[in-house]
Amino acid sequence: MKVIPSICPYCGCGCALTFKIKDSEIEVLHNPEDEVSKGKPCVKGLTCAEPIFVERIKNPMIRRSKQAKFKEVSWTEALEFIRKEIEKYSGEEIAITGSGELTNEDNYVIQKFARTVLHTNNIDTTARLCHAPTLYALYQSFGITTSPNFLEDIGECDCVLLVGTNPRSNYPVAFNRLMDAKYKRGAKIISVQTIFNLTSEYSDLAICLKPNTEVALFNCILNYLIEFDLIEEKVKRIENFERLKQTVSSYTLERTSYICGLEKEILQRICEMIGSAEKFGIMHGMGLTQHIFGVENVLSLLNLAIAKNAYLLSLRGKVNIQGAGDMGCFPNLQDFWSKEDINRLQQLWGVELPKRIGKTLTETFISDPVKFYYIIAMDPAKSLPYLNEVHRNLNRMFIVLQHHYTTYTMKFANVLLPSCSLLEKEGTITNAEGRVRYVRRVISPLHSSMQDWKILVSLAQLLEVEKIFPYEEEIDIFEEITEVIPSYRHLRAKEIYSGFDGFTQKAPKFFRFNPVEFRGFEETTDRKFNFMLITARQPYHFCTGEATLRSKTLKKFLDKGFCYLNPFDARDLGILDGDLIELESRAGKLKAQVKIDPRVTQGIVVAPFFDDELLVNKLIPLSFDPHTKTPNYKNVAVRIRKLSKRK
Template identity: 25%
Template structure:
């Protein structure tokens, strides 16, 4: 069926908290075309590489299509009754705090609302927490300390109007590329300056006027120095200060900090302070490098203190700005998805707030204290206090700190339910009950982005198999547990209206979250709701908070918070000389259950890696492409070494994305100790102490195959290609018969085989074909295998001998590894254009090849390739 005549449907991207609008058109055969929505205020038509490739992620091969209980397919009636009975019986026997929900920023607001209502209002426990605890809980805590509630003050328009943008612990160019392009557009239009504060030199540094490579975890000391300079240089705003409390104490604490703690020179610190102080329109953007810390809340407040002292908040082009990593992390904050909050930013430990919500919900009993935050929740699972656990759209066995311990804890829990779109995750494999949920493009509801804009998520594909929306699953369990009247929802619109009505009560109680102006939306008005930034209450607003000096503490004033530098609380220290930083890469997201399905996205960085400084690599005897063992008492990983000066000596960096489904030992959170911020409960994810050693491999391998490889090598990492899969391999013990081993790994016992073997050198090349079509090939050597991997992967439909030679047939060319994922432009294509003289700038590369013209996140790499090519040419000429 041709879907070209079907109308486009407006929806929202499934990835980060930028909340880009997308236009979706089904192709009539289960697929989608995706383009950016030019009318959405978050992106105005732009998409990053991940958003551009969304259409490649909607296949059914990986989907969970039917409920399963204890290893067998069951009907929905049996599955839901089992879940309801076990949770009801557990509560009756052990009390409401013996059960828990662990939910996710991938839930829509309506799903999140029902989950929170069921747990807090009717089960009667606050044991519901979210994976957003791992990414932005410190911001929530910092906002509440300073402002009285969890309020993001500014809007995306501030990035357009700022004269200085400071990126703190944020690789905006890779993690929020559409916002980064807005910053670059402002730079071109108005000369906006950019400062990056990050221990690593990231892609965001490419256009920066100043990069401050401070010591890991020393942000408080830097911003305390800024606060003292603000006061010292006479830039405190006395009129605004009358709307605050605690400035003297905060300044006293700031003066006690030694800026040398940062590891920056005095000249670097002064340059930053001068630029910040002398620029009125300053936006300070912060993300995981601030939040994911045992002192993350203090880091947030150190930044907020500087904006409060200068009154640079709530006005165009100025303010602190937290950018979130999940599509609905903000919506989760709004409905009380965190264990220490109630819906609509109300406080669970405030009796007036509890009473208001209880009466509104007509709930039997509300919990009087905060529930278990994520780390404590899984400790309670391990200790046997949590006896029934429901995990929804998240993968804690891979993503929680101390991940191996969390995985063991889940296996010991008497009853585990997982709702997800796939059963192929580390966590889903541990579940007693699996419930198939609808995924992106099948879901209907709303999400809220980082600047408080509510956007509609609209279903454009039918639910596959027996998949159901999460709000329906949760509501049905609530009804079967005996809470029928409260969960008789007929639609997402009905849930949204209830949420909006509750927000009016929250506003009356002095809270910021107010969408009461949407409480009377009809079903049709909800269906056509345009992107809408809250508050929405009938009052005029430019979308910003606090420019009028009114805050949400009882006295209406903001609070300065005295903070001082504390070393990262990562342990141990002896025998583990490296500080491990973790984070995202450009083209992948979370544990790759969605982005890993796209060959384009997998072509850029196809293997888990460890960035390590050249001096450290030399000391350890590492060569490029060596494998390294990374270990500490918490866990271990095996990763490919990337020797680079983007990290400082004594520091290493590894991405978070590789889970047990796609690599043998790359779950990097297994090395992150379960140390948390005492206020926010957010883990210290960027300062684990580790040891690094070269893996003494007996052999290295590379494989391509039509079907996934099933191997038992000491090291393997696999990714999807346009024609199948590619896999990196290594082993510490010799293999006696490579043909038998390869046939077992590829499950090709009867396939024809041709080979090229040099046993003396330890090189083996084997290709397996059926009816003349290559199904798999394996390349083995004593050192890391040197091949053009993307090219080899493209030859699976060639003659077997062609694959073994690694040479292209006539008419085919090797484009090299993907650099621009948006348009699939490879490294060799770009280098050929540079070396031929056809292009001489990044702009000309874009004009000729399209590379870098969409999200722009590959532009730093294009610039680096151009510089290296020019340098190499100059060296040849000088010789």
């Protein structure tokens, strides 16, 4: 029997787990020494080995038209097929994805491949769909792109504000820290959401406000803190303080209670709780970012964080989505890198970077589609908004899909390349708090899978540019990362690869207030579309569900997606638990089965996005945050029509 410590492949907490391997069985156990989980990982982590043997892409496959059947071919034939296709297109016609499911080493090689071999800046990750507004706002407010604080800090707080997040369901280990604060320090938890969720039940004050009115709420709290002189003198000397004071001055309790749909007394209670907190913490998630005002929402939260000297933790989705961005998997390096850092990278690589501005994920798949897409560890046919248009565009593109599992996007692919899952890989990940952790290989690559970076290096050999990738093994790539990536330069590859965690450089470079006004509602209901749809994750399924839907244990908890409705709304519509409904938005329609849930606010319908049979993103319109092109997944007007009774 072998015992190997490695990392959970799921959420941004990035817990360490212990894997016991006997014959072909893998048992996953907690790791009592893990500083992140403190020996208490969640059920998703403890079942993370179950999916990896189920429905894999086993061998490279190609097909010459989208209607043809896939044919198994050798690696050489598949890569040669791709090489010939790549040579037909200019850099502007090509795009490639990095991914939060890959290691730092994979992501680094992908972005290098994009910029030096494909000659394009069209590289992006699913961060575009979730926390791109957080990165943009952190950079404006602190000059960094990682949460400035640590999981541990939350346990030290005496008051924690949760905004647009459900850690009980989606970040169980972060939730444990919250409970440490509550039960060991008597901390007060304030939960601000648009629907009650599993975490609301553990909060001292849980409120539901009108969707996307958070800017008004934060401005109101800031106004209260300034008016009652509840901020430190040094805060008043921070850049833009006077402008902030002026901006928030009109957000009185009366006006804000009207905008947010909250009672004035509740609002005052929130202000008092935050005003009197000595160690104040903030955790926020995608409920704040997936809006057309996503950047402004986060900027206004960061204004509050700066004013209260708060511990701030942005809860990131996938295990290495932080690292994928750190590695440069975003279209324009100049968005987050200095000129000196970009010049240094060009010198070290010995190439000139492509000059044209890169396009984001939402542009390359939807509004300005490319002709050739190299999709790695992503399921865009399920996860992107405005899915009907995405499917039409995918049908027109030449698609290389590199993944370990068969996925929904496979339907649109021309080439399938089998890659390793995280348990079959060596490398590093960077969790949501900027902790860089060593990923040990738990089992050898299954079938003919290859590690993602090795596939690209093999392709580079065919394209006769292999000299740009002089790597024998993963540690060689990490050595280069510590030379190139600005916030990783202080790290030592040997230490990380010996199993010692490191941290990225994430101390704020400055503090700056960025005053923002509440700009109105992003989408409104009318007589036809009289409900608001919010998409949300489920406790037992991770993101688009490729892995967790393959887990026998997790499927016992839930194996199908439902739409969740408030009991009073259901009664008014004559809908019973289990009935079939049609959901229609201005972007599309679909059928869904109903579950009645008293936690859902009246006038709102909640739907998950893990189930192939409930492609809820077909209902999401083409409306984006203008700075980051992050879609609005959280506030979509829909109408509900009952179709039939439950069976």
